[in-house]
Amino acid sequence: MRADDRSNEVQLLRAFVDARKRGVEEAEKRYDVPAAVKELRDLASPLLHPEQVTPTRKDLYLGLFYRDVVSFLLKFVAVHLEICFSERDRAQVFDVFFDRKVVPSSRAISALVSTLSAMRNDPDKASEMVTEDYKVSITQCVRLLEKIVMAGGIQDIMTEMLEHEQQTTVGGDRTNAIGQQVLISQLSSLPDLIFNRCQRDTPAAFRPRRYFSTLCDDLFCSLVQQEVHVSRVNTFRMFADKLKRIGQAHILVQSWLRSIGTSSVAPNNRALFESLPESCHEQILLHISNQIISRSLGVRQALAHPKYKLLAQIPLALCVNSHFQYVIAHKLLLRKPIDDFLFWRVLVDALAQGGGDLCQSPLITLFDMVLAQWSQSDFAVSTDYTVNASVCFFLRYSLQKFAADNGRAVMAQQDWVTKLCKGVQDHMSHSLESVRALGMRVGESLSHVIASEKPLNFGLEGEDPVAIYGCPVLPTELEKDMLVPSANASSAKEKSSETPFARGTSHCKANRIQQKQPRKHSAKAFSLDPDELVLSDDDGANASDIDGESEVSSDGADSASDMSLEAYDLQDDEEDLTAKRPLYLRDLIAGLLSDDDREKTEVALNEAETLLRRQPRDLNDKAVEIVRALVRLEDKYNTLQFTTLRSQALATVCALAPAQTLPYMCSQALEREQLLQSRIDVLQAMTSAAQELSERGSGYQCPQLPKKLLQDQTQSSLETRTIQSLKTRRWGYRRDPLAAAKRNAFAPYALQFFSPLLFGYVQYVRKHSVGSDTTGKSRSEVEQTFLAHLLHALASFVECSGQAPQTMAMAKCLLEFVWSERANTNAEVRRQVLYGLSRVLLVAPPALLQQEMGETLAKQVAPWICHTQKHDPDAGCREAARLLRSLTSAQVVSQSIA
Template identity: 30%
Template sequence: MADSLQVREVLLGRLVGLPSLTANKLQTKTPPAFMPQQYCTHLANTILSVLEKTCKALRGGQDCSLGFVGQVLGKACAQGHTALVFRTLAPRLSAHTLSDALWRRVSAKLLENIPDRWMEAVVTGLVQAVNGPETLSRIIGNIVLKNPKARFVITHKFLLLQYHHKDCVLRTLLGYLAQDDERRPLLAQALRALCQAWSNSSAVKHTTVEQQLYVSKALLLSLSLLRPPEIEQQQEVLRQCMLSGMQCHLDSTVLRVRRIGMVVGESISQHMDTATARLSFQYEHDDETRDLLEIMKPAEIKPEPSPEPEIDVRSSPEPGVDMRSSSPPHPSNAAAQPDSDLDSDDELTPYDMSADEVQQKCSPPRYLRDCLDGLLTSEDPERVSACLQAADGLVRRHISTTKEVSVEFSKVLLHMEDKYSNPNFLFHRQRAMVALAVTDPIPVSEYLTTEFYSLNYNLRQRLDMLEVIALAAQELSRPVSSKSVATSAVSLVTPLEPSNDLKHWRQVVEERIKSKTRRFCKGPSQPPPKATPNLYAPVAGYFFFPLLKSYDRPQVTFDLMGSDHLVLAQLLSTLGLLMHLAIHAPVATQMGKALLDFVWALRFHFDQSVRRGVLMCVCAVFLAMPSQSLLQELSEDLIDTRAWLADVAETDVDADCRNLAVQCLVLQERSLKKELNPETHK
């Protein structure tokens, strides 16, 4: 018995692996018949001929066994020839089982004789090859009830452990479970497993968005296939799924995850008996949300177009046959009849008033203190709007006055609320706060960074502080030339005589000399830009270091290292930007050391946006710190950092995190090579 099993295994290996064995011997001289494409097609046709002979033998009253044929099919699929085999086998099986009950029995028996170790490969290839649940049901029958391995693959592995299949595969799989009353309990079982996976907060945090989208599609599709009595039996499961799943999805910092939670929550509430309390969210529709909504609709087979083509109105009909050509003028004539009685002034073209500006009742303030008083004491919506709109320009023009009231002005703007529903409120308030931070950076940055960890602020205000700090640092780091300042100052003066952008006399003389000069060797066409001071470098420490204190002290309304990971992700992005802008600054080395110490404890955070912010900070450190300081100050940490980055680049579930980790590794390698081999980088 053992010898026969061993001989059968050897025979199966030789029979299925014949293309590989032949190619090893003949190499480039392998005949086309032994190539995998032709050989697998021939193998599939041979299996079909064996099945045809089996059907004839059964009709003749003979007993047959399909054990060896099933093993051949399983072995071929396990060796990676699934698509090639079922490309020929699936359409023929679908055609034979459409009208022949004996073929259905033979096909199901073939699947039952496949060993368990090869069942997954066969079922996967067959589900992907057939064109609908009806076809799959005819070919494999109730194998899901008879074979535990097939049941595990169809009801668990396809739905929860894999996520690369197309929507049509999900429709085929779940539709197969819903085709027969004996298989419908497995559909309800799959729904419960999907609800449990979808509402698991750990799965939401540690799986990719693509896998969560796949599970959501499977959940909605299985829910749409259940009958009303079956949905009634699953009310408690659906309610628990909706409550816990909605919470963990809406708590996510990833917009795609939140949208998935909204769509699935709405769909579940529509199928439950809560007609008076259905969920409804406002979100922007994208391809993912449309796919989630479309998958619940039944897949209808579009009928063939009728052979009789419709009459084309644009074609020229025969005279006297088509009366529709004369019907349109009648309503137009009838409609034109009363227009003749109207006044002739209605025929005039209306004046285009789209570019007209609405005249404001109150004029904007001319002085900074008047603007501040208007924001503090005025109850007039138009005056408040005018003061807020003029604040940016007043702050930048009245620099001396701004330095006197910068902190007070920042406090007023930070606590200001949109009481009058001004559409540009957030924009103008942010512009004014950025102007204050740029004009008087040290006091304003100290105030914002101190208030960031204070009590009695909501998350929106803390995010506003970080945005203002980041925008102000960006503006301070940009080079500002005296020419642009002079131009902006002169533009405020109204010229007495009209001018057409007169060129400077020096520019005119240089252009004349350039046009009459004959050059034998062309050098730089323009002079190099003049060096201008970086206004951010002297104040970088005031922006950066206060944000690194008090982060580990949880407060009543603010837990940065706990539930408020949305603010933590924004804080990391801001710190990374501040670090990047401090390149070549004297304080860059101290900033880099402090930033790496801060983010090292967050490198394994459960939220992917926080991990992404950590990697951005590491990239900023490698970019901003001099390579010499990087090697001297952080030599002990570079080995651990490199090992961690390599692990993230291979195992992190988020694609952006993996890409950032690879970039960090490249930057670290470049910095070390630049310092260790300076001659190669000259």
């Protein structure tokens, strides 16, 4: 078509579409549904009847106006008219625009995804009517997408892309590659896009596991149908790269393995391996190795599994790729614990292909790369056993191939013998027997290459992995095992004598453990008779003798129905139902924050202090979260010793991570909206933490070691002790050495404990109190109780600071604070005032206090104490004043003597 003709056709088509859209809008205003149906039917006529117009009009319609028409249908027709349509009208004038027979599925899905992506609604700015219209449009868009996917639209897209790729490959035109990448991105992002719009109402067809499984199955189905014979498939390459980047490579591998059963799949797989981008090599091989295979299969039957048949089809062009070899050696073999020897066997077979000459195969380069790491001195010590076992199997199976191909010259040329001997020596000097056995196995395989006449034999017990998983298997035997399953008795007997296929060393260890530990219940064959009386446990012993003859006779005609069952253990301790002890701090936090699981919360609370005492590495990072969880924890289950356990856990985390927890604990203690008990618990936890750090006070208990010498003397007789004392030579008068000086661990954090509480409470009082009240009458009972605990905590901090440089400043601040509360009407507060004075006098001499505070305050303290002892109405205050007066008198006397 000429440019002028095309321009005229486009203008006519644009006028036609605009006229039909205006007609639909006007019909909606008149509430004329039949007229709107007629206009929509005319709007779809270029798609339904392309023969009635010019041949190019449908292509122009799809290329230039289809996306605009779809947007009009979803945003206007679906909102205002679609609910009024009958089923027949809906199919003819609405769903027909997305029918795979009329519109290519790639066009329909691309237009729907673009329209759905553009539907963004702001709930804060939009009105209720706009929000409802927005939901209706999304519902219709998702419904149409689900209909296309369920009808096989994705497979149509795959087929269309592959056909277009073959045509462009022959013609040399690659201009549409960007369009294919956009379409692949839209298909891959469809589940996330629909979930963002629908949330919990997302259809099951767009759940990631189901959707991507359908996507990959349709991709391989189209690849098999097309019978691609090119060396690279760009469509598969783009899909693999996209699925790997969004974390769905494992589904691609699963679909790939499911497609192995077709007859013409072998050439496709080689082309697909070559089409993989380098970024996908590691993930594809790793997911192939993770595929589970039944352990009841023998080696020959396992090699016929699609997992290994796919690996065997890795082409030589990919094996010689240096990046592919690096991935196998350094990303998988030397790093990942892939416990599957057959996986490495098939990979070695694929790498050994080189036109018949093993010396020219990629296996030589990879073997040298792996051997260089295996022969390092620290490899046997620092490498995981599973990884080491896989590497040793790789080396031994490769050496077996070298021995069969007369590779002695290659080994001498590459200087492999020296490296192998060094690696064998390092492994044999290891402390673990299992690692020494690996080195011995490699030494035996090396001897078969360099000294095949007299190979080494260390007499190792157990099964040799190379002898089991490295046995030669012909391709004809693989096909026979795959197509003809062994069902007769002879094949079953052969299968039982053959070593079962296992996933590496862990299964071999499990077999050895089962051989060492006999089963508790012997499995007896029995015939399952529905009319037989089932005996109880008490009658089982008596019935065993009676049924002995029937068991022997049942080995005849009814042997096909015999089965071996292990007795069910009825004495279940229900250990699997109990909550597990938290092993990490994140488990502890999760248990403390659990709302509905009582056992989990109680176990976490009981194990909190024990786990914290281990001082995990992430304690400083998780300390605030632990304190927050403990403070917010409520005793809703009436747990035994709940308060004690929570207080101990709070004190422990505060003592172990004071710099991280103190800011939050001080803020919670001064939080007015917090419960009084929680505020008091925080103060008590801080006090216990201070006493633990300073190793003094009632919160710290010094471990008492048993005095063995005194116990021995007590148990011995008086005569024996006298003789021992006469024979003992004493060279000095000091019996015990002086105790070594200890550093006060609380001293560096004393101000962090003391200052935020004291000055924070002063600001708290100024903010919430009215006027100045020295008697405390305006305070509530709750505030008076909290003040008493606050004074006790501050006094304890001053005592625990000891002889730190900041102790004098703390004592002065505490003295001024408690002195201001001496006339408080609450007896608890007055008791703590006296306790605070005693702590100040304990750490600061009276002369120094008189020098620092002035004579006026010093002269007022003693008369007030005397007045309190005589006239205070509370007996506890009078007793505390008496003790404090005796303390001050003793200090004055000692000072006068000095």
